Amino acid sequence: MxxxxxxxxxxxxxxxxxxxxxxxxNISTHASFLEMLDVVNEDLISxxxxxxxxxxxxxxxxxxxxxxxxxxxxxxxxxxxxxxxLHMRYFQEGQVVTIEPWRAKPFPVVRDLIVDRSSFxxxxxxxxxxxxxxxxxxxxxxxxxxxxxxxxxxxxxxxxGCGACVAACRNASGxxxxxxxMGHLSYLxxxxxxxxxxxxxMVRQHDSEGFGNCTNQYECEAACPKEISVAYIARMNRDYAxxxxxxxxxVE
Amino acid sequence: xxxxxxxxxxxxRPGTNGANGTLDGKCPGGPIESHWDHYKAEIKLxxxxxxxxxQVIVVGSGLAGGSAAATLSELGYQVKCFCYQDSPRRAHxxxxxxxxxxxKNYQNDGDSVYRLFYDTxxxxxFRAREANVWRLAEVSRNxxxxxxxxxxxxxxxxxxxxxxxxxxxxxxxxxxxxRGQTGQQLLLGAYQALSAQIRAGGVxxxxxxxxxxxxxxxxxxxxxxxRDLWTGEISTHMANTVVLATGGYxxxxxxxxxxxxxxxxxxxxxxxxxxxxxxxxxxxxxxxCIPVSGDYQSKLTLMSESLRNDGRVxxxxxxxxxxxxxxxxxxxRDYYLERKYPSYGNLAPxxxxxxxxxxxxxxxxxxxxxxxxxxLDFGDAIxxxxxxVIRERYGNLFxxxxxxxxxxxxxxxxxxFPAVHYTMGGLWVDYNLMSNLPGLHVIxxxxxxxxxxxxxxxxALMQGxxxxxxxxxxxxxxxxxxxxxxxxxxADHPTIGTVxxxxxxxxxxxxxxxxxxxxxxxxxxxxxxxxDKCGMARNRDGLQAALKRFPELREEFxxxxxxxxxxxxxxxxxxxxxxxxxxxxxxELMCFDALHREESCGGHFRxxxxxxDGEAARDDENFAYVAAWEYKGTGQNxxxxxxxxxxxxxxxxxxxxx
Ligand SMILES: Cc1cc2nc3c(=O)[nH]c(=O)nc-3n(C[C@H](O)[C@H](O)[C@H](O)COP(=O)(O)OP(=O)(O)OC[C@H]3O[C@@H](n4cnc5c(N)ncnc54)[C@H](O)[C@@H]3O)c2cc1C
Ligand code: FES
Numbered sequence: 058m059x060x061x062x063x064x065x066x067x068x069x070x071x072x073x074x075x076x077x078x079x080x081x082x083n084i085s086t087h088a089s090f091l092e093m094l095d096v097v098n099e100d101l102i103s104x105x106x107x108x109x110x111x112x113x114x115x116x117x118x119x120x121x122x123x124x125x126x127x128x129x130x131x132x133x134x135x136x137x138x139x140x141x142x143l144h145m146r147y148f149q150e151g152q153v154v155t156i157e158p159w160r161a162k163p164f165p166v167v168r169d170l171i172v173d174r175s176s177f178x179x180x181x182x183x184x185x186x187x188x189x190x191x192x193x194x195x196x197x198x199x200x201x202x203x204x205x206x207x208x209x210x211x212x213x214x215x216x217x218g219c220g221a222c223v224a225a226c227r228n229a230s231g232x233x234x235x236x237x238x239m240g241h242l243s244y245l246x247x248x249x250x251x252x253x254x255x256x257x258x259m260v261r262q263h264d265s266e267g268f269g270n271c272t273n274q275y276e277c278e279a280a281c282p283k284e285i286s287v288a289y290i291a292r293m294n295r296d297y298a299x300x301x302x303x304x305x306x307x308v309e
Numbered sequence: 310x311x312x313x314x315x316x317x318x319x320x321x322r323p324g325t326n327g328a329n330g331t332l333d334g335k336c337p338g339g340p341i342e343s344h345w346d347h348y349k350a351e352i353k354l355x356x357x358x359x360x361x362x363x364q365v366i367v368v369g370s371g372l373a374g375g376s377a378a379a380t381l382s383e384l385g386y387q388v389k390c391f392c393y394q395d396s397p398r399r400a401h402x403x404x405x406x407x408x409x410x411x412x413k414n415y416q417n418d419g420d421s422v423y424r425l426f427y428d429t430x431x432x433x434x435f436r437a438r439e440a441n442v443w444r445l446a447e448v449s450r451n452x453x454x455x456x457x458x459x460x461x462x463x464x465x466x467x468x469x470x471x472x473x474x475x476x477x478x479x480x481x482x483x484x485x486x487x488r489g490q491t492g493q494q495l496l497l498g499a500y501q502a503l504s505a506q507i508r509a510g511g512v513x514x515x516x517x518x519x520x521x522x523x524x525x526x527x528x529x530x531x532x533x534x535x536r537d538l539w540t541g542e543i544s545t546h547m548a549n550t551v552v553l554a555t556g557g558y559x560x561x562x563x564x565x566x567x568x569x570x571x572x573x574x575x576x577x578x579x580x581x582x583x584x585x586x587x588x589x590x591x592x593x594x595x596x597x598c599i600p601v602s603g604d605y606q607s608k609l610t611l612m613s614e615s616l617r618n619d620g621r622v623x624x625x626x627x628x629x630x631x632x633x634x635x636x637x638x639x640x641x642r643d644y645y646l647e648r649k650y651p652s653y654g655n656l657a658p659x660x661x662x663x664x665x666x667x668x669x670x671x672x673x674x675x676x677x678x679x680x681x682x683x684x685l686d687f688g689d690a691i692x693x694x695x696x697x698v699i700r701e702r703y704g705n706l707f708x709x710x711x712x713x714x715x716x717x718x719x720x721x722x723x724x725x726f727p728a729v730h731y732t733m734g735g736l737w738v739d740y741n742l743m744s745n746l747p748g749l750h751v752i753x754x755x756x757x758x759x760x761x762x763x764x765x766x767x768x769a770l771m772q773g774x775x776x777x778x779x780x781x782x783x784x785x786x787x788x789x790x791x792x793x794x795x796x797x798x799x800a801d802h803p804t805i806g807t808v809x810x811x812x813x814x815x816x817x818x819x820x821x822x823x824x825x826x827x828x829x830x831x832x833x834x835x836x837x838x839x840x841d842k843c844g845m846a847r848n849r850d851g852l853q854a855a856l857k858r859f860p861e862l863r864e865e866f867x868x869x870x871x872x873x874x875x876x877x878x879x880x881x882x883x884x885x886x887x888x889x890x891x892x893x894x895x896x897e898l899m900c901f902d903a904l905h906r907e908e909s910c911g912g913h914f915r916x917x918x919x920x921x922d923g924e925a926a927r928d929d930e931n932f933a934y935v936a937a938w939e940y941k942g943t944g945q946n947x948x949x950x951x952x953x954x955x956x957x958x959x960x961x962x963x964x965x966x967x
Binding site: 068069084085087088089091092093095096098099101102103105106107108110112113114115116117118119120121122137138142144146167168171173174175177178181182183185186187188189190191192194195196197198200201202203204207210211214215217218241242245247248 | 782
């Protein structure tokens with residue numbers, strides 16, 4: 058198949074960017090979207106033009122590296138699909154496809170379609186963990202976890218940290234990402250001790266990075282390649298409210 | 310070399326220069342059961358206040374590097390950690406699907422440290438070091454405790470206790486898992502521990518930063534040269550010791566199940582600076598991957614081995630049978646693993662299962678358009694257990710399969726074919742996980758590891774975390790205490806500038822050729838050649854042909870490569886070119902090693918050396934050793950050092966899964 062691509066090109070964070078038009082020729086419908094871009098890039102390099110810069114690694118939907126907005130939709134809008142898993146059979150012959158980076162203040166553009174998502178790492182660093190040192194832990198079966206809770210924790214823990222939720226949100230909110238981590242840990246008995254502290258620390262970091270608030274549009278859930286539920290945001294809000302109240306009362 | 314004795318003359322083997330040194334693995338003496346305990350009791354400790362004075366560089370943030378960096382920082386060392394991805398959470402370990410082994414015996418099915426040890430040694434076709442494997446089996450139990458405490462959401466039974474599944478090469482159920490995303494969950498556990506340490510100031514993290522060379526000062530590894538992949542800036546970092554946790558080199562085959570960025574650069578550059586590369590020809594071809602569909606393809610996708618718990622592998626009995634699978638009646642299907650290996654059946658080890666698939670396809674019984682495929686069929690399991698149970702166990706894998714192929718594996722069998730997956734070879738290390746090059750430690754898939762000539766499923770995650778959480782944090786002290794009182798080389802030490810300049814010159818050279826061929830086109834060519842000549846089956850003629858081709862390819866590379874742009878800023882073409890430059894030399898070393906090993910063992914199958922019924926014919930008399938190669942210059946024959954393998958606990962035996 059043949060397509061016309063309108064691709065965002067931007068040399069670095071400081072330079073202005075603009076759309077360039079490229080032709081993608083003789084693409085197999087079995088190829089993935091990124092493989093289509095590989096083919097275009099090979100062609101560009103042969104012509105002495107610098108390739109379109111985008112990031113990817115696992116190419117099987119688990120590392121969360123790939124990130125681009127296709128025709129206005131993060132990852133191209135197929136349910137539960139990252140762009141590395143998006144296949145060309147979903148496109149039509151001759152289609153014009155627009156490709157842009159995630160657009161959000163806390164994710165500055167590095168080059169073309171690559172953005173800096175280190176703000177996500179800093180949210181986790183603020184408190185997205187259980188503080189245990191290596192060694193000296195009890196036997197793994199010493200603490201049974203009801204299967205239902207383990208499953209709910211796992212549903213949230215599947216987040217790949219790609220940032221599609223932020224890209225989809227008109228407020229550039231990172232709450233689905235953040236609530237997934239809090240949900241994962243708060244459904245487990247091991248995560249209880251630091252539950253309040255974690256909620257306060259992560260939310261404050263999130264806000265200071267310039268992410269916006271959630272106004273219940275649920276675009277994030279629709280864009281999430283792991284289909285993480287907004288129910289975790291509600292749970293996070295409860296945790297945060299409770300923790301703030303405790304903090305004000307000087308209980309914690 | 311500190312750890313080698315003077316080269317002793319031995320009979321000349323083809324492909325080597327005939328002079329061999331022997332290497333000492335420095336294993337503690339005494340009964341193997343108490344090695345590790347004795348060792349820990351006797352090593353010199355560094356007091357907490359002094360630990361703060363030591364700087365450690367950890368290259369890699371996967372299971373091995375992430376767990377090591379976090380633990381070393383907890384102990385008080387000052388750690389700098391590097392990875393090429395934009396975040397440590399994205400290291401390739403994240404893609405591991407099936408599970409992690411541990412000798413917990415929670416199923417009460419007779420598992421023990423000895424059994425895990427023996428399975429690993431036997432699975433590795435008696436080409437691993439016993440003492441290391443015993444230690445691995447021993448600490449496997451601590452890993453599960455650690456991960457659960459971190460909040461890793463392993464699968465559980467209704468009673469709330471941990472669930473297990475079986476993996477290949479084992480007759481017990483000892484694999485822990487988190488749906489089909491075990492690697493992701495374990496890595497996030499390590500990443501969270503690492504994040505806590507970054508916040509606490511013990512670890513300084515350098516994401517999107519690629520190590521391009523190792524700095525060796527007075528014979529000791531003391532630093533690295535890196536390039537920031539976003540800004541193009543080159544910088545040097547010095548430390549008391551360097552830890553490489555940079556993963557495997559499966560991407561030398563271009564198509565593999567590895568992530569796109571996985572590369573050999575860090576370990577190969579260390580090799581060129583003096584570290585021995587051990588058993589590079591031991592590569593694992595995984596039997597169950599989605600078959601190749603076209604030449605645009607950028608990677609192959611694994612369908613986890615755990616699927617073989619419930620899926621049955623078959624090929625049509627008739628040659629050239631192109632009927633759809635549903636129309637092939639039961640008695641015209643050849644369930645060849647169950648037929649050939651009745652005691653392990655569909656859970657036969659990977660090397661054996663892959664070769665059996667190749668045999669069926671070579672026999673003209675392969676399926677799909679290309680004839681390079683066999684079926685993995687869940688029909689019986691769905692009948693027996695119902696679709697919901699299968700969905701709960703493997704739903705994400707079935708979804709992934711459908712996304713890629715457009716086929717529904719609940720309704721028709723999966724099409725699968727072997728693909729390059731894991732590399733058992735790596736930098737040689739002793740019991741302390743230190744290379745022959747003092748100060749250079751190597752952990753995880755990057756070292757030549759505990760898996761011998763073939764790794765059993767669910768054992769790489771175990772090894773990575775064992776190395777990082779529980780072994781290196783002890784053993785690193787042995788080297789560091791021997792360095793007590795020594796200062797880091799000063800910033801203006803001439804070697805630092807020289808190595809840095811060499812890196813800069815190399816980049817300049819790559820960007821200034823401006824020829825006609827893209828870096829990826831060279832990579833593809835190397836990959837096809839390696840798959841053809843040094844893949845699932847190897848023979849002398851093929852390997853010699855490849856060895857002849859490498860120098861020609863290198864010459865073309867330096868004349869006709871086209872890297873657009875310059876070294877500054879993000880430059881994707883340059884990144885690829887640098888990695889391909891190393892494959893162009895490293896592939897040659899692999900073929901060289903494969904040619905010299907005139908036997909078949911595990912993942913190394915030499916067509917000349919097989920039994921009458923086509924099984925690997927090992928030659929213990931001549932090859933029961935680790936082949937550790939010393940770099941002697943590009944295009945020059947490397948120098949062979951041998952570490953002789955002794956089997957005191959697990960007695961050498963023919964590996965039989967029948
Ligand atoms: C698809 C798939 C499924 C698997 N499933 C399983 C399974 O179920 N069970 C199991 O036990 N094993 C499995 N494995 C194998 C296992 O995942 C790996 O062997 C293991 O995760 C390797 O861990 P590591 O920490 O050694 O390296 P990696 O996770 O590969 O990490 C390497 C790190 O080094 C960094 N790095 C590399 N080169 C450089 C450089 N030059 N400069 C700077 N940084 C660099 C990377 O950024 C990364 O952080 C699977 C492998 C694959 C491919
Ligand atoms: S490249 Fe890993 S999720 Fe897309």
